[in-house]
Amino acid sequence: MATVLPPAPLNRPRTLMVGTAFITSAALMFFGCLFSIYFSIRSDTMAWGMEWFPENAIELVPGGMNMATLSISVATMGWAVYAVKNDDRVHAYLALILTSLMGVAMINQTVFYYMDIGLPIDHSEAALLLYVITGAHLVMVGIGVIWLGLLLLRAFGGQDTSRHRDLVSAVSIYWYSTVFIYIFIWLFIYIGK
Amino acid sequence: MKNESTVVERIVTTTESGTLSRYWMVSALVGLLFSSVAGLLVSLERIDLSSASIFSTADDVFQFWTAHRVALVLIAVLPLMVGLATAIVPRQVGASRLVFPKMSAFSFWVWLFGALIIITGFLANGGVGTPEATSETQSVALTLVGVLLTIIGLCGASTSVLTTIVAGRVSGISLLNIPAFSWSVLVAGTMWLATLPVLAANTVLVYVDMRGRAPVNFGGEAVVWEQLSWAFTHPQVYLWVLPLLGIVAEIVSAAFKNKMSNPLLFTAIGLTGFAGFGAYAQTYFDIGTPVFEESFSIIQAFIAIPAVLLVVAFISPKIKDVKGFDKQTTIPTVLATLSIVLLLHGVVVGAVHVIGPLELATKSTVSAQIVLTLGAGVLAGMAAFSWWGELLIGKSISQRKILISGLIFHFGVGIFAVADFLVGFTGQNDFTGVSEFAAGTDNSSWVETLNIISFIGSLLILLGVIAAIATSVQNALSKTPASGNPWGADTLEWESKEKEEVA
Numbered sequence: 001m002a003t004v005l006p007p008a009p010l011n012r013p014r015t016l017m018v019g020t021a022f023i024t025s026a027a028l029m030f031f032g033c034l035f036s037i038y039f040s041i042r043s044d045t046m047a048w049g050m051e052w053f054p055e056n057a058i059e060l061v062p063g064g065m066n067m068a069t070l071s072i073s074v075a076t077m078g079w080a081v082y083a084v085k086n087d088d089r090v091h092a093y094l095a096l097i098l099t100s101l102m103g104v105a106m107i108n109q110t111v112f113y114y115m116d117i118g119l120p121i122d123h124s125e126a127a128l129l130l131y132v133i134t135g136a137h138l139v140m141v142g143i144g145v146i147w148l149g150l151l152l153l154r155a156f157g158g159q160d161t162s163r164h165r166d167l168v169s170a171v172s173i174y175w176y177s178t179v180f181i182y183i184f185i186w187l188f189i190y191i192g193k
Numbered sequence: 194m195k196n197e198s199t200v201v202e203r204i205v206t207t208t209e210s211g212t213l214s215r216y217w218m219v220s221a222l223v224g225l226l227f228s229s230v231a232g233l234l235v236s237l238e239r240i241d242l243s244s245a246s247i248f249s250t251a252d253d254v255f256q257f258w259t260a261h262r263v264a265l266v267l268i269a270v271l272p273l274m275v276g277l278a279t280a281i282v283p284r285q286v287g288a289s290r291l292v293f294p295k296m297s298a299f300s301f302w303v304w305l306f307g308a309l310i311i312i313t314g315f316l317a318n319g320g321v322g323t324p325e326a327t328s329e330t331q332s333v334a335l336t337l338v339g340v341l342l343t344i345i346g347l348c349g350a351s352t353s354v355l356t357t358i359v360a361g362r363v364s365g366i367s368l369l370n371i372p373a374f375s376w377s378v379l380v381a382g383t384m385w386l387a388t389l390p391v392l393a394a395n396t397v398l399v400y401v402d403m404r405g406r407a408p409v410n411f412g413g414e415a416v417v418w419e420q421l422s423w424a425f426t427h428p429q430v431y432l433w434v435l436p437l438l439g440i441v442a443e444i445v446s447a448a449f450k451n452k453m454s455n456p457l458l459f460t461a462i463g464l465t466g467f468a469g470f471g472a473y474a475q476t477y478f479d480i481g482t483p484v485f486e487e488s489f490s491i492i493q494a495f496i497a498i499p500a501v502l503l504v505v506a507f508i509s510p511k512i513k514d515v516k517g518f519d520k521q522t523t524i525p526t527v528l529a530t531l532s533i534v535l536l537l538h539g540v541v542v543g544a545v546h547v548i549g550p551l552e553l554a555t556k557s558t559v560s561a562q563i564v565l566t567l568g569a570g571v572l573a574g575m576a577a578f579s580w581w582g583e584l585l586i587g588k589s590i591s592q593r594k595i596l597i598s599g600l601i602f603h604f605g606v607g608i609f610a611v612a613d614f615l616v617g618f619t620g621q622n623d624f625t626g627v628s629e630f631a632a633g634t635d636n637s638s639w640v641e642t643l644n645i646i647s648f649i650g651s652l653l654i655l656l657g658v659i660a661a662i663a664t665s666v667q668n669a670l671s672k673t674p675a676s677g678n679p680w681g682a683d684t685l686e687w688e689s690k691e692k693e694e695v696a
Contacts, residue, residue, distance in 0.1 A: 026352075030393055121401070125410050
């Protein structure tokens, strides 16, 4: 009796992942520029002995909660990639929904954080840079949530299988970079002030 | 089944790389025309430095002066390069099409919308601000939105082309064996994606600070240009025209029937890409210490190293094989050679203008360097059209008319650059305003003569652009079919053309 061999793995270029990697690199450069300006202006301001953020303007807790939320989302995103790779559709749905919820929670917490900080955007260069950097990051998270939502729709349509897992891997690259950028925001803006 | 889509629907919804390429290039020519007219008016104003001649205030001059540069980069040279890459790269790497055709189409329309907004913003007394802050704030904000949209469009189109090279090329071709043009696009596109978002970040910061309230710092109309100007000057301009090295290498290689040394050439292109990275050179955030300024100049002068490598890569295989020159390729070879000559002059002027004791960093020499480098890019675009034109439009093209346009443009750039380079030594500022004090020099006969020569150069540049547009229109209307591979070149894009014809 002839042995039936499993089908050969699909050998096709992972164009979506490559494209996402390029776009994500561009996003990193965008934030790299904003951070460079932030540090440059902050350094000049401190050198003149002037105050950067007003005392107690930025509480640590909301920023830390955001970091915790996004850290958990890294795990759920990895879970989604693993589940799709193994054709585990139920767990893939669950992981993608959880990741999206983490993103929505992060946006919600950031809005709360803005209200808690309470500085008007034209208070100082520090306030302006704070809102531009965190606002741009918020937009990035929003795009990630929308992308995850579209992914879920595709998943419900049965398109995210182990043979078509590029889209999940691509969104994971984007999501990890979003978290990576937030680490800098958390460390250098919210904690380092 | 009958296809019921209208002409407009077909134009707007096309994802075919050849058609998109033509859209990019036609739009780039229009952008080049806008930029050249703005440059000509500024040159005319500079003839008499002591007073306003055709503009009423220094701020008016400033708007056209900045419009010339912004349009030259974002609406002319970059889309020209992207357009060429969109059509040629997929064919060269054996891909049947761009890997993200819909994104490419979307990117073009976003870019076009942005380009129109930029032009509108400049014409509505906006632009990128003015020194005396007499521009309309709303129009400046509008222009900034246009800049952002063009950046998004250019990044999207670049991503599609880059992904086609990296993940969409036919199996069996390593990255080190792709044609020189595709390699140059790979390096340039990667570096564009590293620098255009930086410009976007600057623009967003300015925009947010400008809207709705008194600016804190960044959104002041008098300082907008200072924050964005790094993208339109040395060394960043080398990066915008980087694919010209690939264009020239392809043409010269085929003309001499001699493949160049890929490692040397690819290294030179790669180094030029790195040396051309100018996002760090943001003088607005310069802390101003002598050490910083010294290192800044030294880093900028390093652009000369890849240029020397490049010359070696181009010349070394040619000397012994000069008898192998194919006379049929004379016109594209002449245009390609002239473009590399302009670029090398730009490199030399760029290296000279950062020498501290000469104090040329803010003088007219800057303008000479920019026009030489970006002019080299435009001329390379003409050489590329001469070389790949039949592939691009599917018709036979008039080589002689392209040569005439290219020569007029080349002499225009040369004359303009020589005059601006020399007048820089008299102390004439890059932006001259409408008084001798603002110009940084007196209106002596020597200065006036050089400025008249510079104006003649601008005029020739404009004539060259108009001739190129007329030639393009005539070629587009031509009914003579393309002749296949007119040069006997051995790169893959010509093969795919033949396959298409068979199909």
